[in-house]
Every structure is written in structure tokens, then in C-alpha cells.
Amino acid sequence: MVAAVGMTGVTGLAGCLGGESGASAPAAVTLPDDATCDVCGMVIANHPGPSSEVFYADEQPNGHDNPARFDSTWEAFQYDFEHDDWDREAFYVTDYSTVDYEIHTDGGQQLISRHTGEETFVDAETVTFVADSEVAGTMGADLLGFSERADAEAFRDDHGGELVAFEQVTETLISQLGR
Template structure:
């Protein structure tokens, strides 16, 4: 049975494919592994604020479009993200800013570094039963744009540039459990990074 039957993953430029076809659940449940704290966030990005006053994540609905590329988010595979900014209307709409890839979210945030970021959420693939399917020679990872699937971007470990792609190609796939990230990278390639490791140069290397 499809593990995410509320969404319809779709590779860029192709019709959507039933996720029961060529799909395989890949999430590892690793015993005895604890999540490593993501510390030393002295990189290019400022703190997202966090704390009890930070806005809670929201579900990106059926018609939600990416604020960078304009694609309908639930209709495409891969990591999603959302960012809340204080006293701003990203792309002319109410918060949060919405993205169908993690790298586009970082790109947008770098371009708006003069805005006060309140919260930055990314898909946590440790928190969902994700699937990887092959379509057109590409390995595509399922999308999970629901509120409960999001985690604070400062609290995850990213796998950057693996052979598993999302809506916009190579991406940063986030895991709340560092052991899950290590297992994913061992199987699919890529390197591990924390929030503070992400730079404009890294993001530019992933862009289409």
C-alpha cells in the first residue's frame, strides 16, 4: 500500500505516477541510535528565532505553490520547506513562504537576509515512512508537506547532493536522527551537513 496516499509524486515534466509502482519504503529504524545535537551554528545563516514564540508549522495544501518556481507543491516529489518571517508577506501572501525543495528555501532565505526569520521548517524524513521510486532513470523520494512531517531546520542533519532527487533535482534531504542521515548517505551518496554548514555556494551547486 502507498505510504503517502494523500499526495501524488511527480517527476519534473512528467505525469504523476501511482506510488505503488516501482515504490519501495527505505526509511531505516535504527536501534540504539540517538539524534546528535546540531550545534555551532555560526555559519552564514542567522538564527531562526525558535523558542516558544515561534510559529508552528502548517500543512501545505493542495493548491500551495512554491515561492521560487511556482510549481504546485503536493504534486511533485521530494523535500518541502516553509519559512515564517516577522511582519512580511513573502511573495505577496501571508506566512509562511512555501517551497517544493529545500535548496530553494535556502536560496530564498539568503536573498531575504534582511528579513526577520521566525521559523524555518523542513521535511524530516526520520518522522515519516518515506518511499523511493525509480522513474525515467531517476530515484525520486516521496513528498510529505503536512505539518507533522516538518522539523526545525536547525535540529536536523542534511544529506546534500545524493543520487535521490526531488522536484527540482538534487536537494538537501533532512533527518531528525543523524543515524538515519548516515544510513541514507551510505546507500545513496551525498555528504552530511548541519544548518550552519549550508552556504550560498553549496546551494548554487545544487541548482538546476
């Protein structure tokens, strides 16, 4: 599935993600225990899977201060695509290369652990994602970020999926995840 999407539309959609993060970007923050996802409204800390946070200049996502908060990576991309007229300052995702993650089985589904501390986040533009592996997050299949490409390759070899770079994440790919 992901291979079919592959590079389709990458050139056209890569710029649709908004601004670029850089040296002046806000630093990642620890998500509060009661923080809810800005797409689905679920309490992030109560569920497994990757967390994401996105900072926007001069915006208040869902009426609260930055960052916009998400209980899945694909929802963060979805939100960012929907707000492509906002100036994105930073996009952070869980870095599974630096956390001591766990995979457990619940109801026959393999789930990966949640991490919400500021030290667990990394700039999404610098990671290699494993998309659509057999390991799920809160909202099903997801994009799991690894700052070390070798870690992403090893995870993919063990759990399936496809390797995807930030600029390869398209609206088509997002529409196929988590459903």
C-alpha cells in the first residue's frame, strides 16, 4: 500500500505542510497528563502509541495555547494538512530511537508504548518513519518515527511496514492509516 503511494505526489505536496522548523523554532514541551488530542479529543496519556505536537505562529489550536497535541502521528499530519494556511514553526514526534519503548499485545493487536516527555520528542523533518507496520498506536496503523535510520530499518524488518521520510508523507498516505 505505502509502496504504491511512494513518491506519488511528493513533489506537489511536500510544500503543503506549511513553514519550516529551524533554529528559532519553539522547543518541544512535555504534554500534560490531561492533554487531549486536537483531532479526536481522547486523553493522550491514557492510550498507547506515538505522540506529536505542532507549534503554529500566532494561532491557538482548538482554542488553547501552542502546541497542537496529538495521540497519533497521522492525526498530526492530517491536522497540519487541514491548516496549511497556518505558519508552522515546529513539528515534533516521538523518537523511538531514544526511548525505551515496549510492545505489548491487547485484544490480538500489537501496541507500542506512549511517551509524552519533552525529551522524547524530535523534529519530525529529521526522522525516518515506519508506516503501516503490524504494531499500532491509539488510532490504529501509524507513522512511528526513528531518528536513527538503522533503528527504523530494524523495526521494519521485525514488524513490517515501509520506510517513509517526512517529505514523502502525503494526504493519500494519511488517509490510508489509522482507519
